[in-house]
Amino acid sequence: MKYCLSDLAHISVNLRHWSATLLMVLILPSMAMASTQAVTASGVVEGDDLEGVIRFLGIPYAQPPLGRMRWKAAQDAEPWAGVREAKAFGDACSQIGGFFASDDDSTFDERFGSEDCLYLNVWTPVADEHTRLQSPRPVLVFIHGGSGITGAASLPVYDGERLARELNAVVVTFNYRLGIFSMLRTVILDGRDPATKRGSLGLKDQVKALDWVRTNIDAFGGDPNEVTLMGHSAGSIFVWALMRSPLASGYFQRAVTLSGVPYDRKTMSIRKLRRKLYQDEKDDETTISDEEFDEALNQQSEEVRDNYVSDLTDEQVLSKTKTVAKLDSEALEDEDAVFVNAVPTLIGTVGNETSLIRIFDYSRLSTMEFWLLVNSLRNDLETTDFVRKYRQKAFFRKTEKLNQKEEVLMASLADELVQLGMPVYRYQFIWQNYPEPWSTLLGAYHAIDVPVLFGNFDIDRPNITRFTWTEDNAEEREVLHRELVTGLKGFIEAGDPNLYVESAGEPVWPQWDSRALFKTF
Structure with a gap:
């Protein structure tokens, strides 16, 4: 059976999450679902009733990209047992704080957020006798801005309650990896991982969030075939990239871009960024050339190189790459690529x-x-x-x-x-x-x-x-x-x-x- 907020209907089987779905089939028929609960492919979530809009915060849409997962494309969220509270935002993704990242000035110019940050938020109008007779609602998925290096879906300006109410639509916001944690695949992976051969890890996070929407949004009253993708600033640049990316084909039917066009990064080359990441602090004053450094690094095995950057703390990564440039179109898609997802x-x-x-x-x-x-x-x-x-x-x-x-x-x-x-x-x-x-x-x-x-x-x-x-x-x-x-x-x-x-x-x-x-x- 599928449970759509206050409605008890059917649970559609999703092959990628068959074990979690089977668990729901076995357990939930005897349960009376609360109006603030919904069933996702990973488990039941419970949100808050805001008098006409149900809000779900901090739902994991992927596994935490920690340890050896740090430099890999996002994987499906692990299922959970019981009811998971969805009443607080997930952490912002790791970044250096500032007024485009946080409204808390204690975070300014300091490490801010966490690598365990791949969470999304849903606002959906409450179903009533009238709306039950209508088609599922359209869905608006929003990608926050911040130059690709800062920002979070939890900023008060992005609260989706009012939009959900006035649009009579399901509104979704989410976090995605930022800065070096997003763009490093162009630095060290060099295409060795097919899942990250094209496009940044941040872009892959967005694809995974869209995949979550297609799989789960009907449980929140949304229509997975009526999705509008909207982004602001860097989020808008990502929307343009997703319109050119085969990875996002079929995930959205319309697009809204606010103040953002693709552009190139010129303030730091990939080579220099790579060196900053791998270079030991004690060697910062070395006079070795970039070419000599690359040659010495390449003499190390892939395993040694990958272990080194995976074992760094997020604070170390951020301190080494504080001058990481803004969102790099090279890490997204080729600018000359056609609009394979023209909408x-x-x-x-x-x-x-x-x-x-x-x-x-x-x-x-x-x-x-x-x-x-x-x-x-x-x-x-x-x-x-x-x-x-x-x-x-x-x-x-x-x-x-x-x-x-x-x-x-x-x-x-x-x-x-x-x-x-x-x-x-x-x-x-x-x-x-x-x-x-x-x-x-x-x-x-x-x-x-x-x-x-x-x-x-x-x-x-x-x-x-x-x-x-x-x-x-x-x-x-x-x-x-x-x-x-x-x-x-x-x-x-x-x-x-x-x-x-x-x-x-x-x-x-x-x-x-x-x-x-x-x-x-």
Whole structure:
């Protein structure tokens, strides 16, 4: 039998998890399932009832990538007996803390998270007499951002309760390996492991999470054949990669990309990263060349090399590779690869994608100083060194040039999908009605649309966007939220963001056809 929250139906047999499923068949027929419980292929989970939405947190979608599993593709989660509580987020994946990784300033510039981090979260509306008669709900799977080196699904901005309620959809978020733990396959494996021959380990984690959704989401009221994959920033770059990856074929039917296009890493070569990882601390000052170091390393057996990097603690790995570059398209898929998973796509961008990202290029502030500044909620920032430096004309010229470059790339990707016969819609978020001097300095900055889309305006505790949300703009931002959610609802249900928009004239969301047609906010 299958148990879908409060409904008792049938359990579909999944060959990869036959033993766990058989256990459920033997045990559960005599049990009365609670409305907050659901059966996955690995076992029963129990979440929380949020008055109309059931929330499940910290469900393992893969085995912990520890020890010899550190540098391998994610494997199916082990089954468990009894009922597993799913009421707390799993740990963030190992990273160096910062305000894009955590809202806790005690973690800044320190090791943060754990390697045991492959967990996901599900929010699903409660089934009632009306919804039981309808088809299963569409599913929205979200990939968090953070340049591929930081971030976590547990950040309050990504809480899926409001979206699940307003979309009448199942919302899924998850963690995936970051930084060196994600990209190392290009450094040491060199294609020896067929499972990681192509694409980063972080990408493989995402494929495994999508596989979990296809196998289990019906137990949460979701339709595994109506999945929309959405990502922001680095998460958006991963969405583009998954659209090009045969590994993800059939896992999603629509895509939403928010502020992210594929790009190359140039700040550190794979060779230097490899050397940093293998080099003993005592040899840091050596004058041996990279070529000589590679030759000496290659004289060691594969077993010795693999044992060395597997036996390092995550703290040692992070300390050795602190300067690891941002998300590397080389570790994802070939940029020239075709869209093997071309699907209807909604593309979102903001007015100034680079202002917040480039913030330290034109400021002497430390991470903590900037954090205190954006959370001070003061209006007397004109006297700060930060504002003086940030007003330089060179900064505005630089960000404008970068914005134009990203727009060319985004338009090119949209055109490619259109040529493949896919409907493409675009929006540009240009709203910046928030306090000065931030509004002038940052404009519609990178990620400003994410809290608006999720409807999570965190004003009661420190966070990177706290300076943006005020009592004066509360009503206006709620209007923007409703507009975004209305478009997203139509898109995840039918591939058309105009489905629920009342309009007597031209579509509010014009379809992209190389004429730079946008829906603006």
